[in-house]
Amino acid sequence: MVAMADIKQHVREFYDQVGWLEVSEGVYQNARYEDLRPVSREYIHRCHLRVSRHIKPEGRYFLDAGSGPIQYPEYLEYSKGYNYRVCADISYVALQEARKRVGDHGLFVVADVANLPFAPETFEGVVSLHTIHHLPQEEHVQAYRELYRVLSPGCSASVVNGWGDALIPRLLSNPMRWTNRLLGVVRRLLGITPTEHPAKPVSMSDDNKPTSTFVRKDSADWLKEQLATLMPIEIVVWRGISVKHLRTFIHQGWGGCYVLRFLFWLEERFPHFFGEKGQYPLVVIRKMSYTDEFTERTHE
Template sequence: MNMNWIGILKCPLTGLDLRILTEEEVMLLKADATAHKLWQADGSVMNQTLEQGLISSDQSYIYPIINGIIILLKDLALTRSADKFIKAEKDKDKQLVQNFYNQKGWFVNEEGNYEDAVIYEDLRDVSKDYLKKCHDRVSRYLNSSGTYMLDAASGALQYPDYLQYSANYTFRVCVDFSFQALSEARKKLGEKGIYVLADMCNMPFKDNVMDGFVSLNTIYHIPKSEQALAIRELYRLLAKNGKGVVVYDWYKHSVWMNLYLLPFRGFVFIKNRLLGLISKLLGKGEPAKRLYFYAHTYTYFRENLPPFKLAVWRSLSVPFMRYYIHPALFGKRILNWVYTKEEKDPELCGRKGEYPMFIFEK
């Protein structure tokens, strides 16, 4: 595994440089693990075989590399010393997201689609051209080439359209909270990819090392108190003259989608309340959440982020398309008309529609 790029990494616990473990060090660590003298930083005993890894320059923490994926989550760091344990509790909302994508979201069904797309996207033929053109929009706000393109969180790179963003970059740096996501991304990128299991709110990279970044439909799955922090982390990593794009979801803050979906949302609200009431009466408690989601307002981001421009990624939400867009009812013509309107006034559509793009430059 060629790791000439290791200089862009830093230890997520100490902030120090990382280096590759030597073969002798790996053998000693294996012996320590066998003797139960090697722990994860959360205090649990190391129970996997270590074949390759990184170590912080002060030798406090070791980070395994598993199937080409660098494990740089704080609680999964390894240490020989009990005084290096960290006592932070796992965030329940982050754990919910991680579990969904490790256990369901990034697995392919019989039709060859990821479960995440089946649940949250419109995969019908009538919508494909419109969706592709929206995916293509991202490229125009990025530098056309560079060394490192950061994709946070990359997921499984489920659409071929996503590959264009890093086509002329040396490396695409895929960061995700899900090991399954990175395993899928590696199948598509191979040696062009750098795969890092990490928390977007504590990016294990040095300042100003990324020539570009994308973060697509991810930030709103981060706890609401940390969303601005995650975007500021992306900006911290951006090199001079670098460009980055964050795709967000206004959800109930989208004026246009509120107008068109109000009756449907009212029905869903009443249905969910009834189902919750029935579950309580039957002693089943509240239905389990699938994913954490929270949408902030435009004003919140203006007040808490570095300067950015706003443009539209997509005006229409998935529920809108499923309810209103149909082949027999001029669906493709409607979507072409919407796309033309978006191109004429991208900032207005980004403010009033469903999915805006925050565009950053240094």
């Protein structure tokens, strides 16, 4: 079995040496996991903005745990009402890059999300996006505990990571395979070379370095059970479908923009269903204020 320290070391080296290398201006290797096509832009932008709905708009310290380089402009919006955005990451390169975007508004700390070097109740706003899934599963709950510990009473955190085995991706897996096969045949017959990303990322980069690293995803049932007695959470939708689904089913010529507008509308109507059954949940952690806690106790 691979030791936990080895997993983290591998993840850190991957991001330092591959993930946060700029492949073109302002675009990192890691963006291969995002759909940057114009047809999906509006949907993706609106999903990014969902993160800030659950966080206090202003305060003194805002924590971004596993910040990366703050690779999308929407990320800067989350902390704009705060005095300081604390970017914490195990990758030094991530923080160097983050500094270029956040400037004096930022404080940059090399840290492990499962062992945060901050005092309890320091932050009025916390986000952790696509990071906990890089930890060995034994440490996922510890990471949630840490985010909860550093959160100020009366405040909330937004946490995003993909589910491992959710209903919607399972239902879409066969149609996705058939559609990709069909598209492949049509393209071959017409002699068209695909200009868009293939649905499946390749596994080695041009210079023979790995293009991905350790990921361990949870299921909604597992997470709810693990956190039930530790902290109040609510699971709502961040994005119902994955980048592979977008690249397969959403195309400009197929009315992709309108399909995504409809999907976004559906997700807004049924946020809990899409949160648990879709690809990417937004886990909202709420920490009660001392007065709420007191009132609740006196009513027990």
